[in-house]
Amino acid sequence: MFRIRFHGRGGQGMKTASRILGTAFFLEGYEVQDAPRYGAERRGAxxxxxxxxxxxxxxxxxxxxQADLVVVADDSLVPVPAADVLAGCDANTVLLINSFQSAEVWRQRLNLQGPILTLPAMEDVEDRAELPYVGAACAGAAAGLSGVIGQTSLEQAIAEELGHLGAAVIAANLERASNAFQSLSEQAGLVKPGRTFSAEGWQTPDWIELPFEQADVSAPAIHAGLTSEAIKTGAWRTMRPLVDYARCNRCWWVCSTFCPDGAIRVDEERYPQIDYDHCKGCLICVAQCPPHAISAVAEHLAAEGVES
Amino acid sequence: MKRRLLTGNGAAAWAARLAGVDYVPAFPITPQTEIIESLANWIDRGEMPGRLVTLESEHSMLTAAGAAAATGVRVFSATSSQGLLYAMEMLYTVSGWRAPFVLVNVSRGLSSPITLEPDHNDILAARDSGFLQIHCATCQEVLDSVLLAYRLGEDNRVRLPVLVNMDGFYLSFTREPVEVPEAEAVAAFLPSFQAGEIRFRASAPESQAVAVLGGGPYSYFRYETHLAARIAIQVYDELADVFEQSFGRRHAAVECYRCEDADYLFVMIGSFATKARAAVDSLREAGWSIGLLRPRLFRPFPEAQVRRLLAGRRAVAVIDQNLSFGAGGVLYAELAAALYGEKAAPPVLASFVGGLGGRDIPPEEFYEIARLIRDAAERGETPPPRLLYTEAELRETRKLQAIAKVERAGLGAKS
Incomplete structure (x- = not known):
């Protein structure tokens, strides 16, 4: 059995990637199961x-x-505990990362036993509208690495899964998926099915007798304020809003009012200050600002101090 | 018959479409929403007849469903979790009207605390409502069970609404190959509803079970509902045969997987039971004599079949994906009640609770459960109920408790 996981952020098309790959396997005569998993859905999570x-x-x-292949559409997820990208990765797991860093850098960072590849088909994504195409590239790459999916099935799967979006969207996704598929042609078959679970011997579960605890501990209460501040949801951001204070009207309310996360504070000088620890990069402020004083920069560029 | 990839939600929507439902009162809730979105799209595009109306709550939705069913049209609706509980008053009420319809429930754990992932406390809260209950393990079963549910509920001997249950995420959002039968084949199996005496009309009002009754007449109507639900076991068995003849798939009231000669059995309901099947396959390969028993029909409870299938086993592990606080697993209690006094009852009937809020039950836990009941059978002693929980899970919880700053004094010594 092939077992493949796609990790990404809400909006990057990971569910679609799993459906494209699932349909491609199905067209090749496989029994298939594909599914997304998320909590309270939010773009960027x-x-x-x-x-x-x-x-x-x-x-x-x-x-x-334990997957045979783990595809990571967004390398900023690797250090996020909630994403659990590396769960179960072992010597038999191929890790494919869409990253600006090389595979060698990731090998040194992660110290994993299995093969690590980077997704070469994805150029620098600066435009948010490009983000969903990452999904098609991931699906194409996974299909290529499996070695059992032909390009015809991949293309038919894309047409089936994206048919409702029109010919232009299908064509754009086909191109990216095909590029990824072909760029990995030398690695076709690197991902192998066959991990089996055996009842001949198994690791005993680390079961415990859950102890009784007083309700002051065991009630699901939060005993301190502002605990959500401890969760840095700014790590979800793929694009960073930047305020050009020379253009800011100091209207004091538009961006901060529209911010759905309360991540924009207006200071005494009536300038907006963005809390980057909690700004998720939805860019509603960019869209709403009357004098267009807020721009958006790809997060990895902003982090390196490059402003567009 | 076309085989295609469908989610459990998609399968439920297709079944409603193929059943030619006339009326769909709707209210969205995760993880059920895709069902009504699909139906709304088809009706909007003219691909499906019928009328879909969004109501202001599940309570109103169930009232509308029952009232429409009482006019003799075919009604479909779907909900989940808190939505099912919000509709609970009307669940009990409309079943007493003896007007059949089908309600799909997409199981999701109940608050508090809140979760989106599945367990069976929601559907089991409706256990005593008068709705019949069919529990599904695959997306194919969801589609097939909705069709069966209409025939079952509409049978003149039964005339009761039916709940078809699937697990959120594990079925609702999971695509797998599903055979979607041809419309003609469905029409032959499930002709349009012959409502007969079910003919309530707003234009010609009559009483629909609203008179205040004393204990004697009240008991009569309650007992008759009970007897109709009991008859439904036999009706279901007849229909399972007809369904198999029509579509080539058998959905017995109680699935018995590799259990003909098994000394040991897992007992589960719902989609996690397919994980038990996989564990049974692995254990069989390793030489174990083990199988799985899975009641699909939960109300009425097919205890005669369960008794027969459990008779003579050395040990049985009941894995409940629900918890009745202060008592334990609900399925376990039902099985124990069914087996009491039976001469051939298995000597060991052990209770395990797991899978709450979508918590995974991995293969090694099934293997370990098998080992526990085998050892218990050798000792001749049933082990105490076990709440499946690992040290790693407690560590994760401790982290959350630390963030929430619960009273650390009570935690320090133990964590």
């Missing part, structure tokens, strides 16, 4: 989707703990 494909009916369900 870590999500994952997974695909199982086998020649026999599939009885396994739910999350894939």
């Amino acid at each position: 870590p999500i994952f989707a997974f695909v199982r494909a086998d020649r026999r009916p599939i009885q396994e369900r739910g999350i894939i703990r």
Whole structure:
């Protein structure tokens, strides 16, 4: 059985990637299961989707703990604990990262035993409208690495899954998926199915007798204010809004009012100050600012101090 | 018959479409929303007849469903979790009207605390409502069970509404191959509703079970509902045969997977049971004599079949994806009640609770459960109920508690 996980951010098309790959396997005659997994849905939040494909009916369900292939559409997810990108990665897991860093850098950073590849088809994504195409590239790459999906099935899967979006969208996704598929042609078959679960011997679960605890501990209460500040949701951001204070009207309310996360504070001089620890990069402020004083910069460029 | 990839939600919507439903009162809730979105799209584009109306709450939605069913049209609706609970008053009420319709529930754990992922406390809260209950393990079963549910509920001997249950995420959002039957084949299996005496009309009002009754007449109507639900076991078995003849798929009231000769059995309901099947396959390969028993029909409870299938086993592990606080697993209690006094009852009936709020049950936990009941059978002693929980999970919870700054004094020594 092939077990493949896609990790990305809400809006990057990971669910779509899993569906394209699932349909491509199905067209090749495989039994298939594909599914997304997310919490309270939000653009930018870590999500994952997974695909199982086998020649026999599939009885396994739910999350894939140990995958044959892990595809990461956004390398900023690797250090995010909630994304759990590296869960179950071992010597038999191929890791494919869409990254501006080289595979060698990731090998040194992660110290993983399995092969690491970077997704070469993705050029610098500066335009948010480009982000969903990452999904098509990821699906094309995964199809290529499986070695069992032909380009015809991949193309038909894209047409089926994106048919409702019109010919132009299909064509743009086809191009990116095909590029990724072909660029990995030398690695076709690197991802191998076949991890099996055996009841001949298994690791005993680390079960505990859950102790009784007084309700002052065990009630689901939050005993301190502002605990959500401790969660740096700014790590979800792929694009960073930057205020050009020379153009700011100091209207004092438009950007801060529209900000759905309360991440813009107006200081005593009536200038907006963005809390980057909690700005998720939705860019509503960019759209709303009357004098167009807020621009958007790709997060990795902004982090390096490059302003567009 | 076309085989295609469908989510459980998609399968439920297709079943409603193929059943030719006339009326769909709707209210959205995660993880059910895709069902009504699909139906709304089809009706809007003219691909499906019928009328879909969004109501202001699940309580109103169930009232509308029951009232429409009482006019003799075919009604479909769907909800989940808190929505099912919000509709609960009307669930009990409309079943007493004895007007059949189908309600799909997409299981999701109940608040508090809140979750979006599945367990069965929502659907089991409706256990005593008078709705019949069918529990599904695959997306194919969702589609097939909705069709079966209409035939079952509309049977003149039964005339009760039916809940078809699927697990959120594990079925609702999971695509797998589903055979979508041809419309003609469905029409042959499920002709349009012959409503007969079910003929309430707003233009010609009559009483729909609203008179205040004393205990004697009240009991009569309640008992008759009970007897109709009991008859539904036999009706279901007949329909499972007809369904198999029509579509080639058998959905017995109780699935028994590799259990003919099994000394040991897992018992589960819902989609996690397919994980138990996978564990059974692995354990069989390793030489174990083990199988899975999965009641699909939960109300009425097919205890005669369950008794027969459990008779003579050495040990049985009931894995409940629900928790009745202060008592334990609900399925476990039902099985224990069914087995009491049976001479051939298995000597060990052990209770495990797991899978709450979508918590995974990995293969090694099934293997370990098998080992526990085998050892218990050798000792001749049933182990105490076990709440499946690992040290790693407690560590994760401790982290959250630290962020929430709960009273650390109570935690320090133990964590």
